[in-house]
Amino acid sequence: MATGMRVVGLMSGTSMDGLDAAVAEFEWDGGTVAMSPLRHIERPWPDEVRARLHAALGSTTAGELCELDQLIGQASAELAAELLPAALVVSHGQTVHHWVQDGEAKGTLQLGQPAWIVEATGLPVISDVRASDIAAGGHGAPLAGILDDLWLRGDHTHAALNLGGIANVTIVRRGRPPLAFDTGPANCLLDEAARRTTGRPSDTDGRLAARGTPDAALLQSLLEDPYYALTPPKSTGREHFCLGGLGELPDLAPEDLLATLTELTAITVTDALAPYAPTEVVASGGGVRNAVLLAALGRRLPLTVSDDRGLPAQAKEAYLMALIGFLAWHRVPLLTGPRVLGRISPGDAPLTLPPPAAPPTGLLIRTA
Numbered sequence: 001m002a003t004g005m006r007v008v009g010l011m012s013g014t015s016m017d018g019l020d021a022a023v024a025e026f027e028w029d030g031g032t033v034a035m036s037p038l039r040h041i042e043r044p045w046p047d048e049v050r051a052r053l054h055a056a057l058g059s060t061t062a063g064e065l066c067e068l069d070q071l072i073g074q075a076s077a078e079l080a081a082e083l084l085p086a087a088l089v090v091s092h093g094q095t096v097h098h099w100v101q102d103g104e105a106k107g108t109l110q111l112g113q114p115a116w117i118v119e120a121t122g123l124p125v126i127s128d129v130r131a132s133d134i135a136a137g138g139h140g141a142p143l144a145g146i147l148d149d150l151w152l153r154g155d156h157t158h159a160a161l162n163l164g165g166i167a168n169v170t171i172v173r174r175g176r177p178p179l180a181f182d183t184g185p186a187n188c189l190l191d192e193a194a195r196r197t198t199g200r201p202s203d204t205d206g207r208l209a210a211r212g213t214p215d216a217a218l219l220q221s222l223l224e225d226p227y228y229a230l231t232p233p234k235s236t237g238r239e240h241f242c243l244g245g246l247g248e249l250p251d252l253a254p255e256d257l258l259a260t261l262t263e264l265t266a267i268t269v270t271d272a273l274a275p276y277a278p279t280e281v282v283a284s285g286g287g288v289r290n291a292v293l294l295a296a297l298g299r300r301l302p303l304t305v306s307d308d309r310g311l312p313a314q315a316k317e318a319y320l321m322a323l324i325g326f327l328a329w330h331r332v333p334l335l336t337g338p339r340v341l342g343r344i345s346p347g348d349a350p351l352t353l354p355p356p357a358a359p360p361t362g363l364l365i366r367t368a
Helices: 047-055 062-082 115-121 131-135 145-152 188-198 204-210 216-223 254-276 291-298 313-329
Strands: 005-012 018-029 032-044 088-101 104-111 125-127 158-163 166-172 179-185 280-284 303-305 343-345 362-365
Touching: 005 062, 005 313, 018 062, 018 313, 032 062, 032 313, 047 062, 062 088, 062 104, 062 115, 088 115, 088 313, 104 131, 115 125, 115 343, 125 313, 145 158, 145 166, 145 179, 145 280, 145 313, 145 362, 158 254, 166 254, 179 188, 179 254, 188 204, 188 254, 204 254, 204 291, 216 254, 254 291, 280 291, 280 313, 291 303
Parallel strands: 005 088, 032 362, 088 125, 158 280, 280 303
Antiparallel strands: 005 018, 018 032, 088 104, 125 343, 158 166, 166 179
């Protein structure tokens, strides 16, 4: 079994704000996986690419999807090359549609042609990490439960909270399988509201929301979305949670609209976690930069940030991709079925996989 394997993970989340990359060293420590985070990079999408990605969530063309597939693949290749040397690259790509019908995941589409990464690095690339889980009857989302379950196991119930475009949680309970699901919007509605009311891509640090007052009537209307009443496991995406469903924006000042949407995320995350009563909620993702959102959650939950446990909050999903790649390389089955996740594009060298490994018993984060 290989030890000391360096893996690059690439992730562009539902916030569609940019591309995150991280490189980590992995090794087996008995039945535990030891991960040493080494370096991470955040690269925002150019304004034109971001606008095209948002537009692709609606009516689009095969030609546009083809162009975006290449653009994201090329950007991923450039970023991966900055984190070499490594033995393997794992690329999630950019989700542009997550197809859920009658509570069942039917398919998912991530853009980012992996051939560009192979060409730039010469390394094998694992991509399309959600599809096999959906084919086996799972939701293909959220994937964060893979890392969270190994990382947070203990005597008490813990929860991991990722604040991306969509908020997702993993419930880690002693003696029971982890439960991972999407709770609803985190940054996606906030960012959309900021773009439509101020022309800026986001409400930096929640400064506008801090000056606003939540609108009770709008908040109640938003809370009536039927998704919140669904029983986990469940998944959703930006195609469901968007302000387009409201038609014209409510006649509110921008700061009041953003304050309302901040409360929406805080309430729906809290309500989703209430049945499990976690003793700790470990937050990560771009939403931890929003001080107003973090404070609203902190008033309701026993909240900590993943940095306090040695894993950078802004890069956690990129490190998740690296971990998934390491486990897939060792043919560790995960999630529904279970199935080995992802497909491999060979690199320049002959493709030789190690013997299959047993599922790990835990994840140890080693910091310098």
